[in-house]
Amino acid sequence: MKLLRLVLSLCLLVNIQMGLAQSNDECLQNLSIFAEFAKVKNYESAYEPWKKVLDACPKLNAATYSYGEKILQYKIKKSTGTEQDAFKSDLIALYEGWATNFPTRKGKKRIGNILSSKAQSLLDFNIGTKMEAYQTFDKAFTEDANSFTNPKRLYNYFKTLFDLYKAGDQGVSMEQVFNKYEEVSEKFELEATKLAKLLDKILKKEDAGNPLTSRETRNKRAFGINSKAIATYVSNLDAIISKEATCENLIPLYQRNFEENKMDPVWLKRAASRMDAKECSDDPLFVTLVEALHNLDPSADSAYYLGLLNDKAGKSQEALKYYEESITLETDNYKKAKILYKIALKFKKSGRKSSARNYAQKALNYQPSMGRAYLLISNLYAASANDCGDSQFNKRAIYWLAADVARKAARVDESIKKLAIKTAESYMGRAPSKTDIFTEGNEGSTITFDCWVRGSVKVPKL
Secondary structure (H helix, E strand, O other), X not given: OHHHHHHHHHHHHHHXXXXXXXXXXXXXXXXXXXXXXXXXXXXXXXXXXXXXXXXHOOOOOOHHHHHHHHHHHHHHHOOOHHHHHHHHHHXXXXXXXXXXXXXXXXXXXXXXXXXXXXXXXXXXXXXXXXXXXXXXXXXXXXXXXXXXXXXXHHHHHHHHHHHHHHHOOOOOOHHHXXXXXXXXXXXXXXXXXXXXXXXXXXXXXXXXXXXXXXXXXXXXXXXXXXXXXXXXXXXXXXXXXHOOOOHHHHHHHHHHHHHHHOOOHHHHHHHHHHHHHOOOOOOHHHHHHHHHHHHHOOOHHHHHHXXXXXXXXXXXXXXXXXXXXXXXXXXXXXXXHHHHHHHHHHHHHOOOHHHHHHHHHHHHHHXXXXXXXXXXXXXXXXXXXXXXXXXXXXXXXXXXXXXHHHHHHHHHOHHHHHHHHHHHHXXXXXXXXXXXXXXXXXXXOEEEOOOOOOOEEEOOOO
């Protein structure tokens, strides 16, 4: 009897294993089928074999979820009524299964990416409430900000909170909105810097005259596209907050919260940064914030703001000392570049063109892909047309130089490419025409600028 039970148990075990093997083989076959359909975006044909894999082998392959997301989104768009509701429920369940079965990829956590994608789908397909979408975004950001990198989702993370604040019935305060804006802005800056570092390696290779590999060429294009996307969403983010982040709102808010946060360097830095950005730095509160920040945590930021305060007080040399201290204190080259660019802007605004160019060029030494710095230099040259040259022709010739620098901005920075090209075309329109060159009879000659520019340009050949 014992022998019979043993034999039956073994037979049962063999049958189970055979069944599992057969099921796994079918899943692999269906995986291959739906993946081929999904690759060419034939989601209708991909649905049935994909559903079989999801139901029978949910832990087989992460592609079941990455392609499944696209398949279900397609089915939602193509359906209505109760059928559409069922697909919506399937999509939300898919994200839950994805997070459970494949929370990592190549050893790196992917929860932030999965949950932010879920939150975006909640918005896109009007599933649940806006608060639910925000809470899902927030969970993604809180649990795994590293993989929460999609620019559109980052923007909507802030936008949903802002919409809840404007609705006025969700208990969202203005302070929460400002804090979230700073967090998301810092995340955008972090992602933009990562792309800049990758792009700068390629630009340096190009500038050295070395040919790019096909992969580097593809990467350069991809980095440029992503940089442009970040710049677009940051611009949209700033447009939203600008309506609320006025000096009239910021000053009383920061005054009210200063005592509670005066020992928090992050809060002080963000408050000072926002007041500087919104031109509220003339208020005594700005001085209080900066001094508190510098006393608590002397840093590149606090030194920069002290430089700004001295600039406003007309103490140019003292201001320059703090600006230089700010650069010295900063250890990250890309943050150095941003500080140098901000200083260049301050000098440009005060009419100190040579100093502005000097700091813009220093910024480019640390970040060659900073197109804004090239555009700043280009604008400085164009603004000096009446100051450089001993004839009308020679004065207008500086526009060629300005256009060249603007074109360089377009080449290195996809995020401002359209503006840079438009700027270059505008300056070329102000430069001497072919008729002017013919009249002067100086094609191919070199014109030297004896003003602060101290450069030269070659007259184009006809």
